[in-house]
Amino acid sequence: MNRQLLRRVLAERLAAPSIIVLLLIVVCAVLAPVIAPDDPNAQDLLVRLRPPAWLGDGSSAHLLGTDNLGRDILSRLIYGSRVSLFVGLAVAAISGTIGAVIGIVAGFRRGWIDRVLMRLADVQLAFPSILLALAVVAFFGNGLWVVIIVLGVTNWVAYARVARSSVLSLRERDFVLEARAIGVGPIMIMRRHLLPNVLAPLLTIATLNVASAIIVESALSFLGLGVPADIPTWGSMLADGQLYLGTSWWIAVFPGCALMITALAINITGDAIRDATDPKAYRR
Amino acid sequence: MAEVTLDSRPGTTIGRASSGAGRAIVSKIISSVIVLFLVATVAFGLVRISGDPLALLLPPDATKAQAAQLAAELGLDRPLAVQYIDYLGGLVRGDLGTSIYFDQPVLSLIGERLPATILLALTAFVLSLIISLPAGIIAGMHRGKVTDTVISGVILIGQSTPAFWVGIVFILIFAVRLQVLPAAGYGSVANLILPAVTLSIYSIAVVARVLRTSLVEELGVDYIRTGVAKGLRPREVVIGHALRNASLPVITVVGLELGSLLGGAILTEQVFSWPGIGRLTVEAISNRDFPLVQGTVLFFGTVFVIVNLLVDLSYALLDPRVRESR
Numbered sequence: 001m002n003r004q005l006l007r008r009v010l011a012e013r014l015a016a017p018s019i020i021v022l023l024l025i026v027v028c029a030v031l032a033p034v035i036a037p038d039d040p041n042a043q044d045l046l047v048r049l050r051p052p053a054w055l056g057d058g059s060s061a062h063l064l065g066t067d068n069l070g071r072d073i074l075s076r077l078i079y080g081s082r083v084s085l086f087v088g089l090a091v092a093a094i095s096g097t098i099g100a101v102i103g104i105v106a107g108f109r110r111g112w113i114d115r116v117l118m119r120l121a122d123v124q125l126a127f128p129s130i131l132l133a134l135a136v137v138a139f140f141g142n143g144l145w146v147v148i149i150v151l152g153v154t155n156w157v158a159y160a161r162v163a164r165s166s167v168l169s170l171r172e173r174d175f176v177l178e179a180r181a182i183g184v185g186p187i188m189i190m191r192r193h194l195l196p197n198v199l200a201p202l203l204t205i206a207t208l209n210v211a212s213a214i215i216v217e218s219a220l221s222f223l224g225l226g227v228p229a230d231i232p233t234w235g236s237m238l239a240d241g242q243l244y245l246g247t248s249w250w251i252a253v254f255p256g257c258a259l260m261i262t263a264l265a266i267n268i269t270g271d272a273i274r275d276a277t278d279p280k281a282y283r284r
Numbered sequence: 285m286a287e288v289t290l291d292s293r294p295g296t297t298i299g300r301a302s303s304g305a306g307r308a309i310v311s312k313i314i315s316s317v318i319v320l321f322l323v324a325t326v327a328f329g330l331v332r333i334s335g336d337p338l339a340l341l342l343p344p345d346a347t348k349a350q351a352a353q354l355a356a357e358l359g360l361d362r363p364l365a366v367q368y369i370d371y372l373g374g375l376v377r378g379d380l381g382t383s384i385y386f387d388q389p390v391l392s393l394i395g396e397r398l399p400a401t402i403l404l405a406l407t408a409f410v411l412s413l414i415i416s417l418p419a420g421i422i423a424g425m426h427r428g429k430v431t432d433t434v435i436s437g438v439i440l441i442g443q444s445t446p447a448f449w450v451g452i453v454f455i456l457i458f459a460v461r462l463q464v465l466p467a468a469g470y471g472s473v474a475n476l477i478l479p480a481v482t483l484s485i486y487s488i489a490v491v492a493r494v495l496r497t498s499l500v501e502e503l504g505v506d507y508i509r510t511g512v513a514k515g516l517r518p519r520e521v522v523i524g525h526a527l528r529n530a531s532l533p534v535i536t537v538v539g540l541e542l543g544s545l546l547g548g549a550i551l552t553e554q555v556f557s558w559p560g561i562g563r564l565t566v567e568a569i570s571n572r573d574f575p576l577v578q579g580t581v582l583f584f585g586t587v588f589v590i591v592n593l594l595v596d597l598s599y600a601l602l603d604p605r606v607r608e609s610r
């Protein structure tokens with residue numbers, strides 16, 4: 001992101017606080033072993049189901065309380081941010097790459113390649129990404145990389161459609177026509193001339209994709225079909241918490257809040273990037 | 285104007301338009317059939333690319349003879365091409381195979397659970413329209429004012445909140461604390477309220493947002509400004525003119541939302557123990573019941589394709605620009 005774009009993004013409403021929240025979450029994820037008060041998997045049955053520190057039986061040793069196995073909720077939240085952010089970014093990188101390549105090739109080459117690729121997009125859209133992820137996990141077993149690859153491979157359509165529609169107009173522009181006239185090869189044109197021009201709209205989609213991937217990963221973990229149980233994730237914490245809603249609300253409420261705040265901050269940032277790069281200024 | 289007559293023969297404007305719409309409809313239907321075929325192929329392939337389905341079904345200490353017997357029972361000992369042709373033939377006859385866990389035809393299992401899912405998804409759908417349409421219109425009409433800021437803020441929160449967490453919070457508030465609604469179950473209106481509201485929240489946010497954006501764009505167009513300049517009241521401008529054009533993208537999103545409500549039902553049904561197809565899918569996955577997983581994947585895929593087709597067709601019929609450009 002160049003400096004001018006960054007300035008325009010920061011000028012958008014709520015963009016600056018959202019980016020600060022995101023940076024804080026990133027810091028938590030990166031420095032988790034340093035800032036987490038406890039080992040996220042350390043069980044202590046003597047302090048199980050302790051409420052947050054500010055409630056009656058709470059203690060300052062467990063600021064956000066403990067779960068059914070006596071694990072420290074705050075530490076699990078901090079470690080959980082690692083999985084969420086990693087999955088979100090990795091999925092956006094994989095689907096962004098696939099979508100950009102498919103979209104640029106379809107828009108630039110047109111003809112049967114375009115028709116086949118866009119029909120492929122229709123098929124992809126016929127399956128909700130969570131359903132495909134569920135089905136694949138059912139047969140391959142669960143694992144961090146299984147989740148990342150399934151979500152990465154099933155989220156490319158939005159990127160491809162946006163890249164394709166941008167390329168359809170770009171391919172008739174003078175700089176592309178001139179490059180073709182002087183004999184520049186198609187791959188070079190796509191890489192050097194078309195890709196840089198479609199990056200801005202793809203960045204908006206990527207941002208929103210990070211948020212949606214985080215939510216789908218948490219949904220899979222909530223169903224017990226996402227990341228293996230020994231890695232703390234916000235989704236699996238929610239699933240643990242649902243069983244104790246009657247007595248210990250904090251187990252489910254805090255990871256849900258973390259998910260919502262993260263997704264909200266990413267969505268606001270995504271909207272700000274879109275508004276800053278969108279020529280239709282009246283949308284704002 | 286002289287060219288327009290009430291003649292539907294090709295060559296007149298009306299004739300050209302209607303034959304264009306007819307061609308568009310036929311080509312949409314053909315491409316949907318192709319997509320359906322590919323969806324069926326993906327559902328078939330998904331089970332096969334995962335390796336040996338027998339390994340998932342047999343206990344680790346199973347003998348070779350047991351494996352061979354199960355393979356013969358399930359028809360997995362035949363060549364892949366034969367299995368595929370058999371599978372497609374079965375689909376045409378409405379045979380989706382037999383569930384390994386329930387030992388019942390997959391189609392009848394889906395049929396048993398379908399009413400619960402349709403009830404939940406349609407209630408959520410109606411609820412989302414009742415709330416999102418006025419919210420989107422009010423926000424679009426009052427762009428930049430306090431009402432718009434509040435509605436847009438709520439929309440953003442609704443879009444960022446995972447539905448299953450909303451469900452858990454609802455259970456916490458209305459079932460555990462206030463004890464006014466049941467946390468789970470099926471059969472009465474009270475059982476329906478929490479799951480339907482939970483499922484509708486994301487759709488409310490998406491539809492209201494698209495309606496707001498497209499209304500704001502439409503209100504900036506010249507003919508609207510002319511209407512305002514000529515002294516039309518804001519309500520007349522919005523209801524009589526802008527809303528009609530702004531509704532096209534909304535129809536697309538509304539249609540897609542109906543499909544995604546069915547997908548979202550997977551989680552909502554799980555949270556509220558709602559006995560629908562979403563829960564059946566999760567059960568099938570937990571039980572490694574691959575014919576049932578294949579059947580439910582196919583079911584959801586087919587619903588999506590049909591809803592998309594209906595959206596495309598309504599688009600072609602409603603928008604004269606789309607109709608005549610074909």
